[in-house]
Amino acid sequence: MSEPDPGLLSLNTATVRALWKLPDIIAGCARHDIRGIAPWRDQVAATGLKETAQRIRDAGLTVTGLCRGGMFPAADRDGRRAARDDNRRAVDEALALGAKCLVLVVGGLPKDRDGRIASKNLSDAREMVRDGIGELLEQARPAGMPLAIEPLHPMYAADRACINTLAHANAMCDELAPDGRDGLGVAVDVYHVWWDPDLKAGIERAGAANRLFAYHICDWLVPTTDLLNDRGMMGDGVIDLPLIRSWMEAAGYRGMHEVEIFSSANWWKRDPDSVLATCRARHRDCT
């Protein structure tokens, strides 16, 4: 397999946000010749949408995705309406930033206003997700903002996302907007899908439908000590990253490789400059 193009490295800001604010991260990307960025909405809000957009433009960065929209299921109509309104704002923000896509973490079982899970009906939750994405598409498609469904690892099915395989994400796209050029696609994050025996087939199917909108990388550690915040740096875990990249490329993906590492006990505690240098080196050597 060929080496990855170093110009395709992108940084999801979660990787270093524990110690740096968004303007620091943008400047850090420039210092480390990282050409892409994927910021989180709360950081964008803290810096200001216009200022963030300006800083990112000035740094010449590609916004590989805005994190995040989604969280569609809710226990009552008011909750679902609040999610809808928030998602509309997310689309507007993604447009202002010139993002390649708005990443959708679709939500798990419906929660009540206090954030407690209010139902065990996973099938209902999946219908709320489908309806929510369908409605959001009506705004996002004419505005020209692609929506990227990110299947999350099955260990997040209850509380974060009830779309847990690429096959399921593909099926939902088939139903709502069969061609990615109609504005609905997928974000493939190796952490969530690496285990899937149907991963190659799912990537091929997504590529054939022009819906490979984003590619996120990190690694799966053994042992993993926390369900949320113990992701590994590329090369420190067990995911065959060059193999999965080869599948993405064979399926036509030409976009960037976005490093997204939640790591409260390790990488989030390190000097962010050294983290970015490590991302740069590991992208070259291990992906």
Place this chain on the structure above:
Amino acid sequence: MSEPDPGLLSLNTATVRALWKLPDIIAGCARHDIRGIAPWRDQVAATGLKETAQRIRDAGLTVTGLCRGGMFPAADRDGRRAARDDNRRAVDEALALGAKCLVLVVGGLPKDRDGRIASKNLSDAREMVRDGIGELLEQARPAGMPLAIEPLHPMYAADRACINTLAHANAMCDELAPDGRDGLGVAVDVYHVWWDPDLKAGIERAGAANRLFAYHICDWLVPTTDLLNDRGMMGDGVIDLPLIRSWMEAAGYRGMHEVEIFSSANWWKRDPDSVLATCRARHRDCT
């Protein structure tokens, strides 16, 4: 949905083994009118195979499964041979106990002799699993010991089992022994498969092929604080247990409902008699 038959409650000994030895557990089952048991091999060895078999017979318990065989992948031929030999002994022990099946936790990526993962090749690991099960079937089938592949949650793909969906387990059975009467089937554990949008279809397919050999219950907690040992008691989590039981029954499953709870911070610390009383009550009210 109808209430579950209380006579179908079975106990996987992992649920109370932190405080009780196997003879205590067998006696506890009798006290709580629990009619089935699924012991672990190390406990059986500690008590002695003959004595265990005698005690279980005397208590009139059905052995819903022996835990466990599997762990087929290894980095070299010696490792795979050691796994094969150990699995053969497991079949013999299951026969001596009159178990309904030998549960197979198939193993993840190949490990070396020091227990370290030696390869990232998941596809190879899955071939080793298929070959290992195929070879074990040659012994188990004529001896009359059914082998039950247990798909494990995808979060265990690297280190415990690289068969992570019922669809994958079904496909492997189709390849090796298409009818369950030929001695190969599946163990459906709700903890591992509850999230799967194809679960109902997978249960139907397994039922049609006569390969539903075991049904394990517990619950998925939100939040889950540990990948291994934070399973919930039925009713304390988010799994729609009556729904999944209804799918099992509709697919023809008439076997027992085996409670298997790994819970180092909670249930393993409680008085085992109160745990068994809770299992009994929750089986009635929440499954």
